[in-house]
Amino acid sequence: MATTAKIGVKDQDFLASLRDFFRSILQLEDISGVLAPKKLPMKNIVMPTLVTDPENLEGIDPLAPCFPLNAAKVVSRLTRKPMGGKVAVVLRPCETRAFIELVKLKQGSMEEIVLVGLDCLGAYKNTDYFRFAKENVTESTYRFCKSVLSGNGGRIEDIDLSPACKACEFPIPDNTDFLIGLFGVDTNDHLLIQSKTTAGDDIISRLDLPEMEEPPDRQEAVASLIAEHTAFRDNMFAETREAVDSLEKMTTYLANCVNCYNCRVACPVCYCKECVFVTDVFNHDPSQYLRWADRKGSIKIPTDTVFYHITRLAHMSTACVGCGQCSNACPNDIPVMELIRTVAQHTQKAFDYEAGRSLEEDPPLSVFREDEFDDVVGISAVIA
């Protein structure tokens, strides 16, 4: 079933081996393209890029600590209708999980893609990434990978991984056709490749890669990384819970929000084509503002800030994959991801759901059972 093989690394240059590997994938006759993070020729930033000419694979950089957007949305765009060719899509685990949510909402399809996942080393906030990469993307990616893979962590000088990455309990890709493993692997000599589906199996066998055993240290390396992240996450949950546990505190938490809705635009699982907050529904009659102001003596405008955030929690926290793009996109440094994840933990658990876990699990608000949740019905029903 699951084949484990290796991708050889020459001169300790694993980025070059990755590029060669994607080149060999692109040369398979049934693969028309590779979608992967690639350095833009005109600037020091890495963006999802669809490559069809192997010559253009130069600059492919899936390990750069750069995460400008959640590419699940990009893949959704590519797969909402038949593309007419198969594309190998290289995603971070949180991007894959967000894409799974979108497929369940019929905003994408698995039909014409091969999902490739790499062990995720994490990423910096956008603004931090620019400071980190400076003039040389490729050199900075090596610096970053060496630090993480040698056990020194993602913090380099004063630049640290984003809180979303530090709190992520899914650094190992799941639900992909195959994964490329780095943790617990001697990356100076080889990278690990492991198939997860028959499609993945088929590709590995056609690439003729030498089989190997999974290195004995891998499981342990992964477990200790996840334990570290989980501890960070639990601490983040506790702090955030404390920071918003009354309406007054929630209002303080969001006080510098300007209702720009960048957090919603950046969110891969905010799936509505038109958000109710940009429609006229809450574009109140001008006289209404005067009446509201009269009630308490004054009113802050834009109004509906807390309303927006709590509504967003109700509409999509069950689908939140914790990618952190909401925080990344906020111009005012509001810890949006922290808030959403802290609440999502409860809403997902209530429906025994985990965003991105499986294509088979229906989004909780899209289904119901006749016999459930009777504890919330009735006049004496009180649940905490």
Place this chain on the structure above:
Amino acid sequence: MEDFEPVIIAFVCNWCTYTAADLAGTSRLIYPQNVRLIRVMCTGMVDPQYIIKAFLEGADGILVSGCHPGDCHYINGNYKARRRIKLLKEILPQFGFEPERLRLTWIGASDGIIFAEIMRDLAAQMKALGPNEAKLKMVI
């Protein structure tokens, strides 16, 4: 606090609970004036945003009430409503809203007496709980 009169917003479905309210009225049953009814076609159309908005505007209690399971005129709207109430009961208490402030009941079209009883109960419970924080504090 003695003279605190809670405001209760009740989203009631046209086919069952609203009909029950109507029946209570035509039967001259007395129920407290704290309850403001909002008639909707079905509990299945009560998006969480309406409930959140009402709380943030200072409603002390919110009731969603519709047909008994199996009786929804749109077949399953009430089951969907139950999931949304479950969802909100996970979310709202995180921000200090007492879960008791949000209720879901099934009141059939002929249950005029039950309707009046539930409204009395609810008003008494909300009065005992005291005012919703949103009424007293600045909400942005």
